[in-house]
Amino acid sequence: MTTANPQTAAPDPIRFVGETDGHLVLIDQTQLPVDLIYIDCRDVETVWEAIKMLRVRGAPAIGIAAAYGVVVGMQTATEKSLEDFEARFHEVVEYLAGSRPTAVNLFWALDRLKATFAAEKEAGKSVSDIHSALLAEARFIHEDDRQVCRAIGRHGAELIEPGFGILTHCNAGGLATADYGTALAVMFTCHDQDKGIHVYVDETRPLLQGSRLTAWELVQREIPATLICDNMAAQVMKEGRVNAVITGADRIAANGDSANKIGTYGVALLAKAHGIPFYIAAPISTFDLTLPTGEGIPIEQRDAVEIIHGMGKQTAPANVHVYNPAFDVTPAELIAGIITEKGVISPVTPENVAQVVAS
Numbered sequence: 593m594t595t596a597n598p599q600t601a602a603p604d605p606i607r608f609v610g611e612t613d614g615h616l617v618l619i620d621q622t623q624l625p626v627d628l629i630y631i632d633c634r635d636v637e638t639v640w641e642a643i644k645m646l647r648v649r650g651a652p653a654i655g656i657a658a659a660y661g662v663v664v665g666m667q668t669a670t671e672k673s674l675e676d677f678e679a680r681f682h683e684v685v686e687y688l689a690g691s692r693p694t695a696v697n698l699f700w701a702l703d704r705l706k707a708t709f710a711a712e713k714e715a716g717k718s719v720s721d722i723h724s725a726l727l728a729e730a731r732f733i734h735e736d737d738r739q740v741c742r743a744i745g746r747h748g749a750e751l752i753e754p755g756f757g758i759l760t761h762c763n764a765g766g767l768a769t770a771d772y773g774t775a776l777a778v779m780f781t782c783h784d785q786d787k788g789i790h791v792y793v794d795e796t797r798p799l800l801q802g803s804r805l806t807a808w809e810l811v812q813r814e815i816p817a818t819l820i821c822d823n824m825a826a827q828v829m830k831e832g833r834v835n836a837v838i839t840g841a842d843r844i845a846a847n848g849d850s851a852n853k854i855g856t857y858g859v860a861l862l863a864k865a866h867g868i869p870f871y872i873a874a875p876i877s878t879f880d881l882t883l884p885t886g887e888g889i890p891i892e893q894r895d896a897v898e899i900i901h902g903m904g905k906q907t908a909p910a911n912v913h914v915y916n917p918a919f920d921v922t923p924a925e926l927i928a929g930i931i932t933e934k935g936v937i938s939p940v941t942p943e944n945v946a947q948v949v950a951s
Contacts, residue, residue: 605767606653606734608660616660621767625808633657635682636665642854643691643698646799650768651842651878652737653799655697658688659730662705666723676695677719681709693890694851694919701733713768722813738771740875741777743933748778748838748873749785750790751929751936756782756835759792759825759863763805764840764873774873776809778931783815791817792828796853798899798916800944822855837863838931841874848924848940849886850874857920860927869928876932879949884942886921890921894918 601873605619608811616633622645623629631647633639639661642648648657669677685702692698708729712722724922752758758779765776772780782789790811803819810817820828828834837859841850850856850872863870883889898913908914929938930945937948 599862604746606648606660606770608663608731608734612663612670612720612727616657616664618642618648618657619767621649621805622647624767624804633661633664636661636687638734639664640688640691643688649801650773650840651695651697652762652769652774652875653767654692655701655877656730656734656737656770658691658698659701659705659733661688662702663692663723663727663730664820670719670723672718672719673770674713674722677722678713680708687833688726692892694892695841697875697877700877704733705729734770735816737875740774740877741766741769741772741774742781744774744873744875744931745772745781746779747933747935748780748871751869751871751891751931752778752787752789752836754787757790757791757792757833758782759828759834759837759859760806761794761802761822761837761839761856761859762796762904763801763809765806765809767805767809768840773809773863774875774931775861778812778871778873779815780813780839783813789816790833791815792825792834793817793819794822794825794855794859795819796855797822798902800903801853808942814890825859826866829862829868831927832864834868836861837857837868837870838873841872841878841930842882842919843889844872844874844879844883844945845883845886845889846879846945847885847942848925848927848930848937849889849921850919850924850930851886851889851891851919854917854920857922857926860922864926869921870926870945871929871931872927873931876934876949879945881946881949886897886923889921890901890918891920892918 620629669680765773845852924940927935
């Protein structure tokens with residue numbers, strides 16, 4: 593574990609140090625914005641805990657971390673037979689798949705590693721070669737996400753006029769991905785293009801990913817931004833300060849229904865009421881075409897302590913009943929467009945989703 597200055601250090605959310613015997617290094621996002629702490633993940637249990645406890649979060653980042661987590665988890669089986677190595681592989685994959693249920697990138701990344709394992713085994717490769725191939729695939733997923741982030745930023749920036757006010761919810765920036773992020777990639781790109789945007793950042797209760805993480809990333813990049821409480825969004829829209837809303841997504845159904853951090857659905861309804869376009873920014877890997885609509889998206893239910901003891905301070909009676917879904921689903925009809933690395937899906941229909949995803 594290492595500590596850096598959170599006010600001056602550039603975020604490096606995920607990196608893998610060394611080769612197959614190396615380890616994963618993650619920013620502990622639960623400590624931001626006060627402390628910038630890097631966690632050394634030298635076993636799969638540490639990776640699982642980091643995903644579960646939101647030390648690493650954001651659908652793309654979860655997928656990347658899980659891919660590297662498989663590599664780390666296989667280190668205990670490198671001296672075993674191929675049969676035992678394969679048994680350990682399936683154990684590690686199943687274990688990591690149980691860390692969080694909603695972000696489809698987690699399962700997408702694990703499926704890619706399963707395909708890599710199967711191909712290497714079919715080719716008659718040794719345990720050492722298979723382990724190396726798993727690391728190579730994890731690194732490919734990591735690097736590919738960097739390129740995807742930049743492409744999402746370029747496509748999204750075409751939707752934004754100079755001087756726009758943009759509202760965002762939760763954190764879909766570099767901390768949630770390998771590079772520029774998804775929703776924030778649009779804002780970073782607009783800033784690079786000197787468009788003079790101003791970003792309004794929802795706190796994103798109950799865990800404040802907006803105020804702790806998004807605001808921190810924007811301040812680091814010196815992008816003009818204003819932090820607001822979630823229940824201020826309607827007033828800010830009414831005052832004409834917001835010209836577009838852009839958020840990320842953790843899973844998108846075949847019809848375009850999109851799951852994102854709890855509160856996103858409400859923001860989309862407010863945007864509709866005020867005639868403001870609401871956009872989702874997400875990579876193709878976030879689409880789950882096996883689900884016809886968002887009704888099939890599993891919604892993670894989190895511990896009541898996150899609300900009763902918000903940010904470590906008790907703010908409610910200890911015995912009160914708590915409902916704490918981590919995500920909600922925004923219907924496709926509220927979404928003006930889904931910004932992907934392949935372009936913008938608009939209007940958001942099953943046909944347009946299928947066409948872009950398959951292209």
